[in-house]
Amino acid sequence: MLQTSRLCASYRAIQAVRDVSIEVPDGSLVAVLGANGAGKSTLVRSIAGVHRQKTGTVLLDGTPIQSMPLHKITRLGVALVPEGRHVVAPLTVAENLALSSYAGRSDQALEDRVYDLFPRLAERRDQAAGLMSGGEQQMLAMGRALMTRPRVLLLDEPSMGLAPSIISVIYEAIAALHAEGQSILLIEQDATRALAVADHAYLLQRGEVRMAGTPAELAQSDDIKKAYLG
Numbered sequence: 001m002l003q004t005s006r007l008c009a010s011y012r013a014i015q016a017v018r019d020v021s022i023e024v025p026d027g028s029l030v031a032v033l034g035a036n037g038a039g040k041s042t043l044v045r046s047i048a049g050v051h052r053q054k055t056g057t058v059l060l061d062g063t064p065i066q067s068m069p070l071h072k073i074t075r076l077g078v079a080l081v082p083e084g085r086h087v088v089a090p091l092t093v094a095e096n097l098a099l100s101s102y103a104g105r106s107d108q109a110l111e112d113r114v115y116d117l118f119p120r121l122a123e124r125r126d127q128a129a130g131l132m133s134g135g136e137q138q139m140l141a142m143g144r145a146l147m148t149r150p151r152v153l154l155l156d157e158p159s160m161g162l163a164p165s166i167i168s169v170i171y172e173a174i175a176a177l178h179a180e181g182q183s184i185l186l187i188e189q190d191a192t193r194a195l196a197v198a199d200h201a202y203l204l205q206r207g208e209v210r211m212a213g214t215p216a217e218l219a220q221s222d223d224i225k226k227a228y229l230g
């Protein structure tokens, strides 16, 4: 279980995340919704150890991880797929996956699992990552995170800037991972997509949790309907 308690994060004087307490129980898919600038990226970057200026606690199975360096948090099983899809452009798909594999050892079984999840990556395994489409790079970024065998996968706006048909492929993979029991914290602006797959959701507004509940409860809220569901 991943839990934050009264997590606050700032950029110098700007407080981007305020007293955020959320839970991702084992095997669940939890969504955090919110508009541009609501603090969603800062929240996951703080959990993953990328963002350092923060207070409050982050617990992974009861162990406080908020003061640990990024590599240690990754080793304990928290993997962030950042917004903007970080792949190593000159390396091939297969090399990108191998590079991310747990402890740097090649893991063919795990690589094959990524290829099962994203057949497009299998077709392009010898292609340079930088020459792939945005959607394929998103798949590869998720594949790289999966190569670390994460206990919790943090996905920061996986649908950002992608065509609807590609977003569907990405969301089918998210649903498949969830069905396998992978714990997932999903950051999204696209409430319709996120609420369709989540077990539980939070709405973040100006850095604070404004609402929490089941997808059905959030979908019924006037705030969400007006701002996110059209």
Ligand code: ATP
Residues within 6 Å of the ligand: 011, 014, 015, 016, 034, 035, 036, 037, 038, 039, 040, 041, 042, 043, 189
């Ligand atoms: P988006 O979907 O646009 O990324 P978000 O919900 O992820 O939005 P954040 O990126 O976490 O929001 O930003 C939260 C707040 O922190 C915003 O007010 C933003 O301007 C501010 N912020 C983000 N990054 C920085 C930075 N590097 N320096 C200063 N302020 C920042």
